Amino acid sequence: MRMNMAEEKKTLKKVLRYIRKYLWLMILSMILAAVTVIFTLYLPILTGQAVDMMMDKGRVRFTDLHGILMKMVIAIAITGVAQWLMNILNNRVTYLVVRDIRKDAFEKIQKLPLKYLDAHPSGDIVSRIIADVDQFADGLLLGFTQAFTGVLTIVGTLLFMLRINVWITLVVVLVTPLSFFVAAFIAKKTHIMFQKQSETRGEQTGLINEMVENLSVVQAFGYEEKALQRFDVINDRLEKYSLRAIFFSSITNPSTRFVNNLVYAGVGITGALFAIHGRLSVGKLTTFLSYANQYTKPFNEISGVITELQNALTCAGRVFDLMEQEEEIPEDSKEHIDQCVGNVTIDHVDFSYVEDKPLIQDLHLSVKSGQRVAIVGPTGCGKTTIINLLMRFYDVNKGAIYIDGKDIRELSRKNLRSQYGMVLQETWLKDASVLENILFGREDATREEAIAAAKMSHAHSFIKRLPEGYDTILSENGENLSQGQRQLLSITRVILCKPSILILDEATSSIDTRTEIKIQNAFAKMMEGKTSFIVAHRLSTIQNADIILVMKDGKIIEQGNHEELLAKKGFYSELYMSQFAVD
Structure with a gap:
């Protein structure tokens, strides 16, 4: 069953409640992400300045160029260290959240009434706590690593480009929204496939668990062929849903890259015209082309993140569905028996x-x-x-x-x-x-x-x-x-x-x-x-x-x-x- 937009928001809110416990780690990660973006965006400026220091053959200002190169080395080093620390923090938050969810899910099983466990295959329950939480962790980690950094890069690049030339920036801004429409169209197709993939994976785990635990009975009654037939039916269905999910998610990147190349070509042509008329230096054109590439790159990453997050939310929804099942009737009374007589x-x-x-x-x-x-x-x-x-x-x-x-x-x-x-x-x-x-x-x-x-x-x-x-x-x-x-x-x-x-x-x-x-x-x-x-x-x-x-x-x-x-x-x-x- 497909998770609608309202259900996705509810699931996301539940995930955020778990993340809230580690807010200080997230804030530190965001600061490091900001540092990474700032110095990444500073590099094209230094590159443009370096190009402008090389005016013509025999007209290179080596003294100024040496200072710019030193700044570039420092900026690259700071970017590398900040990105490394940010990845460590993101991994830590992800697996702390996963640990907490698994712990709560396991505790929930202890409180579920027997009628729920009787009505659901044990393999499906195991799949929710193990496989679905793993899938959720992958999507969450990708979101932490790329989503916030991508948004900062887009905003920062836009501001830097506006400072250089407003008209060329408009070319970038007008063409880029095509990426959103492409990503949104594909995301609708992928989500339902990921949902069915997750459900079928749980069904398959349940069957495998059932057959392995009762293998002697299966062999004693000659049920092997029937078991293989059941497995093949589920496995074929899983293959179908998985291939469709992978197909739709895989065309996201090429589609957005096509739009990005249009943006790059538009910037190159427009910038060249400005440079010919003396309204833009070659160094600044180089900077602009670098920014155009950096501006469009996060759209590729974010579209991929959206696909992964949809899969992650689908898996998280299955886990939360288990965790929100009605527990055994709460016990308000404190009555107890100290020494039972046995009547x-x-x-x-x-x-x-x-x-x-x-x-x-x-x-x-x-x-x-x-x-x-x-x-x-x-x-x-x-x-x-x-x-x-x-x-x-x-x-x-x-x-x-x-x-x-x-x-x-x-x-x-x-x-x-x-x-x-x-x-x-x-x-x-x-x-x-x-x-x-x-x-x-x-x-x-x-x-x-x-x-x-x-x-x-x-x-x-x-x-x-x-x-x-x-x-x-x-x-x-x-x-x-x-x-x-x-x-x-x-x-x-x-x-x-x-x-x-x-x-x-x-x-x-x-x-x-x-x-x-x-x-x-x-x-x-x-x-x-x-x-x-x-x-x-x-x-x-x-x-x-x-x-x-x-x-x-x-x-x-x-x-x-x-x-x-x-x-x-x-x-x-x-x-x-x-x-x-x-x-």
Whole structure:
């Protein structure tokens, strides 16, 4: 979707708010830019004076010429140093701004509701923070380096030319506006292409990220050809938009250069006529021709800057769009739980991920402290959704959830989630040592406490067999461990936190039966007198639960312990028998 003029202005204002923090650096850069322009414009004057010192063969005023040449050397040296320092400052401001934007964008991700992350490919989000910010930095740096200097050069050159000859200056001023019309026409064509290019690049990054993360599944199901076809479609579209964007942006410079050559020719012819009639010296004509060239040069640069800035603003707009997404509902209440007892009430709750597709309807449940609650049912019935609601990854649409009599919406999310220990079917480990991964949820714990937790979860034995034991560095997401070993580390991490309420969402699905029994015993010991929620497909793991909730279509259709539910010969009994049927 094309960014209109109003949106461009809004984006530019947001960028300027980031730049404002480094205003003193910008002011210093502008001063250096002014110094650079002044001495750059002073050089043609000195060149013209030097030419006038060489009147004819044998009529050269060497004494005066020597002084002029010394001034030229000094002016060139000052220009070079000022330009070098200005570039250093511009680079510093650019990458400080980029650093701040990336930091704010990353912080924003931590505050986004889960529904936003569920609805957007992770690759697209990564592309916005990495690729789009890089593109934005390139455009911003070019703008700092050339835009202000270019404007100063145009204004300064115009003033110097007016001092020399008003009529020749008018020739320059009348022809130059053609550059603006050419640049404006091309800019309209390039912007929409850069917009589509940026969006398609994000789509491509999302696909690559998806395929790389799930390569084993892709290969297992023979999806390689289909993945290549999807990639080719996106890649061809990216090629089309990129080529069009490059084509329109590339004709900007030749077009403006054509206009500039017209200006130069006009100045040369007009100046020659004035010189023939004795109204302009050869030295001043030389100065004027130099100024005409310098006057038109910034128009080339500025037209290029406009193209790059359009691309930069497009990319910045995508980043700011992410940063302006609605955060989780602000938490005004300072209610918190110091010591959770573990009484949980789900009071007539309605919830749906999509407004017109109800999932959980009028769900009511009362769990007393210390009870083990198992949740079973077919896929899509709402088991994991209950966990999402308990953790406040999503808020209920209707009704309320209470912990120890307090509505969880009145508690801060941080305080609420600190009461839980959660082990998911999908493990997540960071690129760090085994010990650092175990300490992830409780960094103040000692090494001895971490080892004790590992022994309780039966992870200690395999950890000791690793090359560096607890100091072994794991690759991304623990790819150098088996799925079962990764799950054991995730369980160890929770045991170390000593939570008041435990949530197990298929937590032992990747562990062999023998180890699973040991872990269940460890959990039972750890959770004595505490509340636990267990989502399970393997009904053999939840036979000792105090309450088994049987869900179907977002509702609890049966409730009781294992023996009671079997005796009812209902839906639970059918599920159980289907898993343990004997031919």
